[in-house]
Amino acid sequence: MSNDTSSKNRYHDAPRAADFTIDQAWETYSAAEHDRWDRLFRRQREIAKGRACEAALTAMADLELSAAGIPHMGELSDKLKKLTGWRVVPVAELVPDEIFFEHLANRRFPAGAFIRPEKEFDYLQEPDIFHDIFGHVPMLANPVFADFMEAYGKGGQRAMQLGQLHNLARLYWYTVEFGLIREAGDLRIYGAGILSSPNETVFALEDDSPNRVAFDLQRIMRTKYIIDDFQQTYFVIDSFDALLDACYKDFGGVYDEVKSKPAVEAHETVPEDALIHRGTLDYFRTKAGL
Ligand SMILES: [Fe+2]
Numbered sequence: 180m181s182n183d184t185s186s187k188n189r190y191h192d193a194p195r196a197a198d199f200t201i202d203q204a205w206e207t208y209s210a211a212e213h214d215r216w217d218r219l220f221r222r223q224r225e226i227a228k229g230r231a232c233e234a235a236l237t238a239m240a241d242l243e244l245s246a247a248g249i250p251h252m253g254e255l256s257d258k259l260k261k262l263t264g265w266r267v268v269p270v271a272e273l274v275p276d277e278i279f280f281e282h283l284a285n286r287r288f289p290a291g292a293f294i295r296p297e298k299e300f301d302y303l304q305e306p307d308i309f310h311d312i313f314g315h316v317p318m319l320a321n322p323v324f325a326d327f328m329e330a331y332g333k334g335g336q337r338a339m340q341l342g343q344l345h346n347l348a349r350l351y352w353y354t355v356e357f358g359l360i361r362e363a364g365d366l367r368i369y370g371a372g373i374l375s376s377p378n379e380t381v382f383a384l385e386d387d388s389p390n391r392v393a394f395d396l397q398r399i400m401r402t403k404y405i406i407d408d409f410q411q412t413y414f415v416i417d418s419f420d421a422l423l424d425a426c427y428k429d430f431g432g433v434y435d436e437v438k439s440k441p442a443v444e445a446h447e448t449v450p451e452d453a454l455i456h457r458g459t460l461d462y463f464r465t466k467a468g469l
Pocket of ligand 1: 311314315371372
């Protein structure tokens with residue numbers, strides 16, 4: 180994280196444990212910061228209706244995320260732990276890869292403790308508490324997705340040993356951050372990067388320009404991504420079970436195969452793509468064998 184972005188993060192110099200966790204110091208949030216959370220939450224909850232996947236919407240209610248004020252991560256963890264054994268732990272900013280994977284592999288999600296400043300109400304580049312809790316935590320209450328995230332953490336540790344992190348990171352990007360799912364005969368959102376952005380929530384589902392491609396593990400690992408604009412390609416899973424099934428294995432052989440194929444630009448499609456056009460149910464009928 181560069182100095183100009185960290186300067187507004189008051190947790191930047193907070194004492195951190197060896198695993199990079201800090202004290203959320205919940206009592207130090209100002210009334211304005213709690214109010215900012217409430218406004219972010221209300222706006223995004225409204226936009227997410229009918230667009231976020233059922234699992235995310237259900238979990239927002241189960242975890243009582245609509246309660247006033249910035250969530251207390253300890254209390255939130257107590258609720259989440261009962262559902263899937265996951266906890267949310269506060270960190271000051273993005274943590275090193277090996278620390279991140281160690282947390283995930285042990286069912287701990289590191290969440291930024293700071294909330295974006297008012298002038299960045301609509302968009303900020305680094306993950307704050309709204310992105311991490313509104314975007315990521317509801318999905319961790321889903322038992323299958325919770326297993327996927329733990330497996331991803333373990334896969335990250337393995338990818339580091341193999342020098343293949345760049346390929347694995349694309350899987351995270353196109354699923355955990357920007358994933359779409361087939362649900363109720365339509366498309367819904369489960370990716371946190373979309374769910375925490377009002378404009379991309381609408382764009383990802385309703386704009387004509389991005390490619391929407393059926394999930395394919397190798398295709399994703401070959402695909403570059405952009406970090407400073409809406410995505411040009413979204414990948415669509417059939418179900419969380421299908422995602423876990425496709426990824427619950429050692430990726431050693433997959434990395435070898437990916438290495439032998441050309442990279443795909445973020446905006447490109449390739450002939451093997453199963454493209455999904457929202458509003459036509461052909462894809463879903465085909466998939467369902469109807
Ligand atoms: Fe994220």
